[in-house]
Amino acid sequence: MTTGIFFVVTLVEALLIGGIFLLYPRFARRGLLFGVYVGEQVSAGDEAGRITRGWYTGIIVWMGLTILVSVGLWSVRPSVALAPLAPSLLVIGFLGLYLRAYFQARALAPEGPAPPAATVLTSTPPANPILPFTAIGFGAACGVAALAYAASHYADLPPLVPTHFGPSGAPDAWRPKSLGTVMLLPLMTLVLGVSLGVIAFLTSRAKRALRYPLTEVSAAAQTRFREAMTRYISAIGMMATLMLTLMAISSIRVALGLERGLSPVAMITAGVLLVAALAGTVYIGLRYGQGGARLERAASRAQLTDGLADNRYWVLGMFYVNRDDPAILVEHRFGLGYTLNLGNWKAVALFVLFIGLLVGITVAALVAK
């Protein structure tokens, strides 16, 4: 990697990741301030504005520092190992600035009884599961196809197989042939493809956060947001599955000497996936707002209820823990999308299963002979 490429990659990473963090307050629901329910009036007040401006300043300064540190370290000692430095620094900065803003917002949280919980009795038909089910089926089919392709060529593979590819698509790391090294990517394809489809399905049935009164307006906004998120996750899931499948097949073909590097289609798919994921996040955030907040209009002044409004159930504004609540996925209080209800054993089991599979497959691949 040349200095020019490293600088451009660092700059793009900083601008894209930091840019999305910068936009987070723009996605937020009225009433919520950096993971704290402070009330609809207070969240639009002067003090809330001061905290939000502090966030913007902090993120911009941190983006600049990230670029300076990354490029500075590269100029002292260039190494590919510095590639993940910028995203890591940005995430660390995000967490630090978030916690600062969170504790500032805590001071504005209202005292007194817990806010009410509300629901509407209008029975909305359940979301159409065709798209998530298609994503699950696509993930399973591609994963199995990649596994079958790897298995059918296993005997013909040379003693060393490529395990990593550089930005040009050419292999830059090899490991001895083993079931683990050969099957890692196909297995990852299967697990990730199916898991993203399952996440899309659960998103379509996530917990609703409603306002009172004008509950039906907020319910309608919420439904549109969930539909958009379901489409987005399903599409991203299928695109990721396609990319991983192409890479899995391509890496076998490189090992067999049939190709010199990763298929250009796989590289293009990876690029399209990255752009689509980021553009989709920004689009949904600005078009719908978190939970459909931007579609609520006048209803946004109504009282937010239950899950999102009750500070008792949120740890640091990030982790929702309610043992009574049967919901698996709950809206984030800050940012975009959903998080798990850590008080629900089904949600915890799903999370452990997902992480366990990913870590288990990776570890098994590393130790397999």
Next chain:
Amino acid sequence: MQTDVTVLIDWSSAEPVYAQIARQIRSRIASGDLTPGLALPPVRVLASDLGVNLNTVARAYWLLEEEGFLRIRDRSGAEVTAPLRDADPAAVERLRQQLAAVLSRMRQAGLTLAEVRQQAERELATLAGRDPERQLEAT
């Protein structure tokens, strides 16, 4: 649906959550906001929205089914039932006794007979979908 048919849970109330849910659905059915044949959301959706246990919502639905307001359907949903055309005399007598007990309790709670009557008139007016104040004036 013309109005927001909402169930609101007040955590500081002494009334149990299942009773709050049942009372509000009952009241909406009685006022005609929820019409016979209308499907209510599944137990899971209501419990998830309110952040309460599944059993809490199920208990409210069972209670309303027992009282004849709902019919529990498959997949934990419920449907609003129409009032019976012909009252069962035994059921009427049982309800009359319950009404008598409630009126006695109101009297015991310190309300005068006129106040008890006012409260009863108010509830009847709500049931009929009329303005309680005008109804009181008429009496």
